[in-house]
Amino acid sequence: MTETAVEMPAPRTRERPVRALPGPLMLLVALVLLAGGVVLMVTAGGIGLGVGIVVVIAGLLVLRGLTPVAPGEARVVQLLGRYTGTLRTDGLQWVNPISARRRVSTRIRNHETDVAKVNDADGNPIEMAAVVVWQVRDTAQALFEVDDFVAFVAIQTETAVRHIANAYPYDTHDAGTLSLRDNADEITEKLSAEIGARVASAGVQVIESRITHLAYAPEIAQAMLRRQQAGAIVAARTQIVEGAVGMVEMALSRLAEHEVVDLDEERKASMVSNLMVVLVGDRDTQPVVNAGTLYS
Numbered sequence: 001m002t003e004t005a006v007e008m009p010a011p012r013t014r015e016r017p018v019r020a021l022p023g024p025l026m027l028l029v030a031l032v033l034l035a036g037g038v039v040l041m042v043t044a045g046g047i048g049l050g051v052g053i054v055v056v057i058a059g060l061l062v063l064r065g066l067t068p069v070a071p072g073e074a075r076v077v078q079l080l081g082r083y084t085g086t087l088r089t090d091g092l093q094w095v096n097p098i099s100a101r102r103r104v105s106t107r108i109r110n111h112e113t114d115v116a117k118v119n120d121a122d123g124n125p126i127e128m129a130a131v132v133v134w135q136v137r138d139t140a141q142a143l144f145e146v147d148d149f150v151a152f153v154a155i156q157t158e159t160a161v162r163h164i165a166n167a168y169p170y171d172t173h174d175a176g177t178l179s180l181r182d183n184a185d186e187i188t189e190k191l192s193a194e195i196g197a198r199v200a201s202a203g204v205q206v207i208e209s210r211i212t213h214l215a216y217a218p219e220i221a222q223a224m225l226r227r228q229q230a231g232a233i234v235a236a237r238t239q240i241v242e243g244a245v246g247m248v249e250m251a252l253s254r255l256a257e258h259e260v261v262d263l264d265e266e267r268k269a270s271m272v273s274n275l276m277v278v279l280v281g282d283r284d285t286q287p288v289v290n291a292g293t294l295y296s
Contacts, residue, residue: 008197008198008200008201009145009201010201011138011141011145011201011203012144012145013083013140013141013144013145014138014140014141015085015086015138015139015140015141015203016085016086016140017085017086017087017088018077018084018085018086018087018095019085019095020067020087020089020093020094020095021093021094021095022092022093022094023066023067023068023091023092023093023094024092025094026062026065026066026094027063027066027092029062030059030060030062030063030066031059032059033055033056033058033059033062034055034056034059034060034063036052036055037052037053037054037055037056037057037058037059038052038056039052040052040055041053041056061097062094062097063097064097065094065095065096065097066092066093066094067087067092067093067094067095067101068091068092068093069087069088069089069090069091069092069093070090071090072105072106072107073090073103073104073105073106073107074086074087074088074103074104074105074106074136074139075087075093075101075102075103075104076101076102076104076139076140076143077095077096077099077100077101078099078100078101078102079096079098079099079100080098083140083144084096084099086104086139086140087101088106102143104136104139104142104143105136106135106136106139107135108133108134108135108207109133109134109135110131110132110133111131111132111134111153111154111157112129112130112131112212113129113130113131113132113154113157113158113161114129114158115127115128115129115213116128116129116158116161116162116165117217118162118165118166119165119166120165120166120168120169120170120180121166121167121168121169122169122170124169124170124216124217125216125217125219126165126170126180126214126215126216126217127213127214127215127216127217128161128165128180128211128213128214129161129211129212129213129214130157130161130188130191130209130210130211130212131209131210131212132153132157132192132195132206132208132209133206133207133208133209134153134195134199134204134205134206134207135204135205135207136149136203136204136205137203137204137205138203139203140203141201141202141203142202142203142204145201145202145203146201146202149202149203149204152199152202152204153199153202153204156195156198156199157195157199157209159198160191160194160195160198161191163194164180164187164190164191164194165180168180168183168187170214170216180211180214181214184211187211188209188210188211191209191211192206192208192209195209248272252272
């Protein structure tokens with residue numbers, strides 16, 4: 001088992017909605033102010049001119065507060081450096097015109113790691129790469145808890161891939177041990193859990209992760225291929241011998257049950273030997289016809 005709980009600092013800022021007014025309504029107000037200010041500046045003089053200038057400036061400030069929000073996008077609002085909230089509703093919204101508004105994509109993203117050369121749990125050099133599907137869950141944490149949340153996800157994903165590769169062997173013949181090659185589903189679940197724990201403080205949610213490349217390093221690939229082939233041959237031979245022994249036992253049992261022929265121990269041994277040669281041998285056998293008695 002690999003430890004997936006990563007100690008990360010508790011987030012100091014969490015996302016909250018910002019107070020906003022309907023954009024179309026405020027756009028109408030801005031147009032009315034601009035039009036009224038221009039009329040006052042043109043038709044009135046003296047104090048009216050000054051009032052018209054003030055009204056035009058007010059209209060421009062109202063226009064500056066208009067904030068369009070596209071689908072799959074959020075706007076993080078800051079007033080004098082202080083986080084005031086996040087706009088997630090798409091459409092035209094209006095917020096304080098002197099506030100700063102930063103775009104944050106909330107769309108689903110992919111990140112594919114480079115092929116990393118690491119050692120597995122047995123010390124064998126292997127090559128491994130993975131892809132992670134993620135999405136910004138908390139925009140405030142994404143902007144204020146880390147310097148660059150996109151780079152943070154990339155680096156933490158690389159770290160998790162290396163940790164998982166070090167924790168499990170590439171291949172194993174032990175039925176109770178997980179391996180990178182034979183237990184891909186279980187390993188990817190653990191990889192997703194570890195990446196999620198590492199990037200949670202950045203307000204990022206991991207949707208899925210998959211291993212996209214897994215192989216022995218080139219310098220040992222041929223040797224490990226021969227080892228796998230030898231292991232496969234041994235496993236196949238073991239299964240063949242087990243099946244052949246069962247067939248011989250069944251043949252002797254059937255012969256004795258139906259009293260087809262009465263064999264002494266020596267002839268049983270000879271029969272068993274011949275059957276094992278026929279069943280286990282990797283080449284076709286040539287039958288020999290006995291034209292005499294059973295014992296000659």
